[in-house]
Amino acid sequence: xxxxxxxxxxxxxxxxxxxxxxxxxxxxxxxxxxxxxxxxxxxxxxxxxxxxxxxxxxxxxxxxxxxxxxxxxxxxxxxxxxxxxxxxxxxxxxxxxxxxxxxxxxxxxxxxxxxxxxxxxxxxxxxxxxxxxxxxxxxxxxxxxxxxxxxxxxxxxxxxxxxxxxxxxxxxxxxxxxxxxxxxxxxxxxxxxxxxxxxxxxxxxxxxxxxxxxxxxxxxxxxxxxxxxxxxxxxxxxxxxxxxxxxxxxxxxxxxxxxxxxxxxxxxxxxxxxxxxxxxxxxxxxxxxxxxxxxxx
Numbered sequence: 125x126x127x128x129x130x131x132x133x134x135x136x137x138x139x140x141x142x143x144x145x146x147x148x149x150x151x152x153x154x155x156x157x158x159x160x161x162x163x164x165x166x167x168x169x170x171x172x173x174x175x176x177x178x179x180x181x182x183x184x185x186x187x188x189x190x191x192x193x194x195x196x197x198x199x200x201x202x203x204x205x206x207x208x209x210x211x212x213x214x215x216x217x218x219x220x221x222x223x224x225x226x227x228x229x230x231x232x233x234x235x236x237x238x239x240x241x242x243x244x245x246x247x248x249x250x251x252x253x254x255x256x257x258x259x260x261x262x263x264x265x266x267x268x269x270x271x272x273x274x275x276x277x278x279x280x281x282x283x284x285x286x287x288x289x290x291x292x293x294x295x296x297x298x299x300x301x302x303x304x305x306x307x308x309x310x311x312x313x314x315x316x317x318x319x320x321x322x323x324x325x326x327x328x329x330x331x332x333x334x335x336x337x338x339x340x341x342x343x344x345x346x347x348x349x350x351x352x353x354x355x356x357x358x359x360x361x362x363x364x365x366x367x368x369x370x371x372x373x374x375x376x377x378x379x380x381x382x383x384x385x386x387x388x389x390x391x392x393x394x395x396x397x398x399x400x401x402x403x404x405x406x407x408x409x410x411x412x413x414x415x416x417x418x419x420x421x
Contacts, residue, residue, distance in 0.1 A: 126160040126184065127231060128316070129210030133200035134218035135166040135192060140364050142175040146259040147221035149182050155227035160184040162208050163218075164200035167192025184209075198328040198338045201312070205322060214316045220246055220361040221259065222314070223267070229358035230316060233299055240352050241321060243306070244314030244359030245297055248285045254364060267362060290357065299356035306353045307393045308406050310343035314361040321351050332383060334376025340406050341384045344393055374402050381406060 130148065134141050141163070148161065161183040165172055173187060186207055190200065205213050212234060216222065226244065233242055249266075258266060289309055290297055296309065303309075325345050332338040346353070381397055381404050390396060396409045 126210035127157050127234070128212050128214045128227065129160040129162055129205075129208035130183075130214045130216060131162050131164065131201055131204040131208060132216055132218050133164045133166060133197045133204065134168060134172055135197075136168045136170045136172070137218045138168070138170045138172045138175050140219045141172055142178075143254055143256065143259055143364060144216065144218055144221055145176065145179050145183075146256045147223075148216075148227075149179055150224045150260060150263070151222055151227040152182065154225045155231060157231070158184060159227070160186070160208060160210050162186045162204040163188070164204040165189040166196050166200045196330070196333060198330045198332055202327040202330065205319075205327065208319075210319065212316055212318050213322055215312045215314075216361060217313045217363075219364045220313050221254075221364060223360045223362070224263070226314075226359045226361070229356070233354060233356060233358070234316070234318075237302065237352075237354060239318055239321065240302065240354050241310070241318070241346060242316040242359060243310055243353060243355045244316075244361060245287045245290050245355070245357045246311070246313045246361035246363055247287050247290075248363035249365050289355075297355045297357045299354050299358060302352045302354055304350075304352060305347060305394065305408075306355070307343040307347040308340050308395055308408060309355065310339045310346070310353070312339035312342075313363065314359060315339065316359075321346070325349060325351075329387075332380050334380065335373045336377040336405075337380030337384055341380075341387070344384070344388050344395070347393055378404055 132141070132144065152159065163176065163186070165188065167190060176185060176187060188203060188207065190196070190203065201215060214230070230242060289311070296303065325342065328338050329341050332341060384406065385397060390406065394409050395406050398405055398407055
């Protein structure tokens, strides 16, 4: 049996998926166990299957394709777990590259804390063309922040942007501390559930479609059920920049927030809905969050 099954949902992200698998391949330099990778394709039309052939010998690789029905990432993740054979499900998105030592650190945390949910950190990159060569040879220089600032929009910014959870509450990311109140902090970009915990919660809610909300809603159920969680920067990914339909993104987030609000008594878990301009989300009451550079009380 595998210690980890890595569940990767994807939809028309051929180039990014290849980089994600290259980064995962690099983690095997530090993690000596066999890794299962389950790629769940939500109806891609860009021949994403082809990119996996080069690295298929490095992992126990499973690939499944399902018809696209409105960005069904929740159903893709759930279906991936039904065929996964690992003791733990590690969810990473098809635009998240793990750092080389992430799997080794995750293994140490899991073995020291059996049954715990582990949430990793992920930062993001400004638009740049990352190549497989960069993943294997230039990784340290890219993520060290030593590259010149980039002009993005009106102002120059650093190449790497910081995970907003870490930016606002860095003290949470301490693998020595087990968290009991974390509902809005579970991000599925880098997130591990023990198999038994995942299925005891019933998996992701497939009524949540489009962008945003499914991980937060899963976090609400996990917290209410009393499952402990650990947040750590040792398990660390980087979000590959890609264009997206921001209008559709905001519309689906708003719809999902309304659904989650109607499904759960947010006061019961100390959460509230915030709104800033066209953006909305769910956060702990009294917490200060950063939304497009502005503090949200």
